[in-house]
Each structure stands twice: as structure tokens, then as C-alpha cells.
Amino acid sequence: MKRIHVFTLVPQAFAWFVAQHPLADAVDRGLVDIVVHNIRDYTRLSHHAVDDTPYGGGAGMVIRVDVVAWALEAVFGIPAVEVRAERDVLVLAPGGRPFDDAEAGRLATSPRDVVLLCGRYEGFDARVKDLLATGALSVGPYVLAGGEVAAMAVVEAAVRKIPGVLGNEESTWEESFSGGLGGAVEYPHYTRPREFLGSEVPEILLGGHHAEIAAWRRRQAVTSPWEGWCSVAGSGGLEAAAPESRGGIPVGESGQDLPSGG
Numbered sequence: 498m499k500r501i502h503v504f505t506l507v508p509q510a511f512a513w514f515v516a517q518h519p520l521a522d523a524v525d526r527g528l529v530d531i532v533v534h535n536i537r538d539y540t541r542l543s544h545h546a547v548d549d550t551p552y553g554g555g556a557g558m559v560i561r562v563d564v565v566a567w568a569l570e571a572v573f574g575i576p577a578v579e580v581r582a583e584r585d586v587l588v589l590a591p592g593g594r595p596f597d598d599a600e601a602g603r604l605a606t607s608p609r610d611v612v613l614l615c616g617r618y619e620g621f622d623a624r625v626k627d628l629l630a631t632g633a634l635s636v637g638p639y640v641l642a643g644g645e646v647a648a649m650a651v652v653e654a655a656v657r658k659i660p661g662v663l664g665n666e667e668s669t670w671e672e673s674f675s676g677g678l679g680g681a682v683e684y685p686h687y688t689r690p691r692e693f694l695g696s697e698v699p700e701i702l703l704g705g706h707h708a709e710i711a712a713w714r715r716r717q718a719v720t721s722p723w724e725g726w727c728s729v730a731g732s733g734g735l736e737a738a739a740p741e742s743r744g745g746i747p748v749g750e751s752g753q754d755l756p757s758g759g
């Protein structure tokens with residue numbers, strides 16, 4: 498079973514999160530374990546301190562590397578520098594590697610457990626990444642107050658891709674950025690009412706012609722606005738997507754039938 502460890506200074510932020518679908522079901526069914534650790538519980542500094550002023554001066558406080566090392570050692574029972582040997586130890590950081598659908602799939606299917614380190618204040622001492630982590634992940638080119646929301650994005654996107662977590666109806670195969678859509682953004686969905694404020698559901702969706710509907714949906718899937726940021730999860734794009742596993746959505750021979758506009 499895959500284990501995801503989250504190290505944070507705000508563990509209470511995860512109480513609601515882990516109780517939601519599909520995480521809670523996935524945990525109940527033994528497909529994943531999500532363990533949240535309070536970094537502050539492991540500090541040996543007086544007053545439960547975890548941070549200090551930056552060398553060189555400047556605003557804000559920096560989370561100390563020794564405090565993170567103590568937390569990792571206590572949880573895993575081995576020297577902190579060895580934790581990353583068999584796990585993906587990832588610092589959440591604005592300047593980290595862009596987190597995308599492909600990375601979510603990789604984390605979901607890799608046999609390695611995942612350790613996410615959530616910063617606060619000015620972030621971690623740089624040696625956390627250099628000595629203790631396997632890399633850093635960013636959820637976008639903007640700055641959050643802490644790594645918790647970023648970690649939740651990573652956990653939720655990855656857990657949805659663990660085989661067996663979602664049923665067929667919710668499959669991730671044909672979602673935005675997925676291999677099933679060649680990395681494109683999913684086609685639009687409609688439900689009742691059929692007309693709202695003069696806006697009607699496209700006629701083609703009402704006729705019951707499955708092949709035509711599938712072709713229409715295919716045409717509606719548009720190039721991702723994140724192109725360049727996202728890579729498509731090990732799919733090789735539409736070319737590599739097996740027709741029989743595309744949920745019945747026909748693709749042009751060359752896979753070039755996606756409009757290029759976004």
C-alpha cells in the first residue's frame with residue numbers, strides 16, 4: 498500500500514481534507530495511507546521553535562534544517578539523509594518543478610512512498626532540499642502562505658490516479674490533460690435544464706447518436722492553456738492512446754483532429 502506522509506506546521510488543515518471522497522474511501526479500502534505529522538512535535542529547540550532568522554538578513558523566518566531532520570528521523574527511525582533513498586521526499590516550493598498530471602500519475606503508480614514537506618514563513622533552509630529531499634514541487638507560479646494547500650493538490654491529484662481508487666464511471670483516463678484526450682482540456686458537459694437564460698444545450702447531445710456525440714466531444718476538447726507547463730502522463734499523446742481504451746471517443750487517424758485554439 499502506498500503511504501503518503503505530510504510534514505506540516507498546520508496539521509489541523511488536513512482533518513477535513515482526508516475525510517473527503519475519494520481520499521477517505523481509498524484509505525478505508527487500504528489503497529493508500531495518508532499520515533500527517535506536525536513538524537513542531539519533533540523540535541528539540543526551546544519554546545517549540547522550528548524557525549530562525551535568515552543568515553544575511555532580510556524579512557521573515559526560515560524553517561531550520563535540523564528541525565526537519567529530527568522530524569524525519571523520529572518518524573522513519575533512520576538517519577534523515579537516508580529517508581530519501583527509498584521514498585520521494587518532495588519540498589513544496591513556488592520555484593519547484595511544475596506539478597502536473599504526469600507527475601500525479603508518476604507519484605500514484607511508483608512503488609516509492611511519498612513524503613511532502615510543507616513550508617511556512619519564508620520557507621525551508623535550502624539544505625532541506627539539498628540534503629533531505631529528492632526534489633521540489635510547485636503547484637503554480639504564485640506564492641501561497643504555506644505548503645498545505647499545495648500538498649493537498651498534490652495528494653488529491655495523485656490519489657485519484659492510484660489504480661482502483663476511482664470506479665469506471667469516474668475514470669481519470671478521459672479527463673483534462675490525460676492520455677485519453679492527448680493532453681487536451683475535456684469537452685464541456687451539460688445537464689438539466691435544457692435551456693437556461695436563452696442558452697440551450699447543444700442539439701447533438703439530445704439525439705442519442707453515440708458515435709456523433711463522441712465525435713462532437715472530440716472536437717470540443719481544446720488544447721490545454723497549460724501547454725508547456727503540462728506534460729501528458731506517459732501517453733505519448735493521442736498517437737499512443739489505444740483506440741479501444743479511449744472510452745469510445747473516435748480520434749482522427751493522425752490524432753490531429755483537436756482544434757489548436759485554447
Ligand SMILES: C[S@@+](CC[C@H](N)C(=O)[O-])C[C@H]1O[C@@H](n2cnc3c(N)ncnc32)[C@H](O)[C@@H]1O
Binds near residue numbers: 590619638641642
Ligand atoms: C510564503 S511561501 C515562501 C515563499 C518564498 N519565500 C519564495 O519567495 O519563494 C511559504 C511556503 O508556502 C509553500 N508554497 C507557496 N507557494 C507555493 C507554490 N506555488 N507551490 C508549492 N508550494 C508553495 C512553500 O512550502 C513555501 O515554503
